[in-house]
Amino acid sequence: MWMMLLAKKYRQSYQHMLLLSWLSTGWLCVKCIVLKISGHLIKMPAELRRLLSTVEEVHRECQPVVVIPGGSIFADAVLELQRCIGFSDGIAHWMAIKAMEIYGIYITMHSSIGVEVEDLGDVERVIEKGLLPIILPYRVAKQFDELPHSWSVTSDSIAILVAGKLRCEKVFLAKLVDGITVDEHVVREIRAKDLSLVHQTVVDEYTARAVDMYGVEVIVFNALKPGVLKEVACRGYTKNSVYTLIKP
Secondary structure, three states: OHHHHHHHHHHHHHHHHHHHHHHHHOOOOOOOEEEEEOHHHHHOHHHHHHHHHHHHHHHHHOOOEEEEEOOHHHHHHHHHHHHHHOOOHHHHHHHHHHHHHHHHHHHHHOOOOEEEEOOHHHHHHHHHOOOEEEEOOHHHHHHOOOOOOOOOOOHHHHHHHHHHHHOOOEEEEEEOOOOOEEOOEEOOEEEHHHHHHOOOOOOOOOHHHHHHHHOOEEEEEEOOOOHHHHHHHHHOOOOOOOOEEEEO
């Protein structure tokens, strides 16, 4: 009996050491990309399934994908409730992140290989099983409490935070537009520091700062054109697809 208890204690200690190692180094043995899925797709289930089908192809054939849910109508409900009741932005921040998890559950329901993940330490295990990690971000955001508690931060910046912690080099933001536009033309490439000059509303206000903080590239593309995701994720940046690349 004591041998079994000792073995159990050793396993727990070893797992704790691995977690501490990951927390301190951002260790992840597999190269991956992070994809944030627009909350607007909750009203377009067929388009969501089409996007997820492409995501699963990329995940199997090119490189692993880690999915971050948008806030969707649930984060909008938090904002409306805040306006009615009058609680602080700090409280609204955490409520909105919790609301992202509801959409995350909805996304998982529409994926044949999607699995809800609350701890970044579980991402690699899920990927090794051939499954698609869909992050429920509340615990992650609490653990790495590095973003402002305000509406300047949305799922865009949270996706960048997750990418930074997983040491992923690219974040794809699936929106309902082709990219960031200036004079009705999609901007092909822009530095994070120049985002404020184009007066855009496609990505959240904190994105520029987050890109520089975590040193990741962000690709804004149209969620209704999932081929762009596959093209860039599998073949690299090409002139064949329309998107906006935000660089540190």
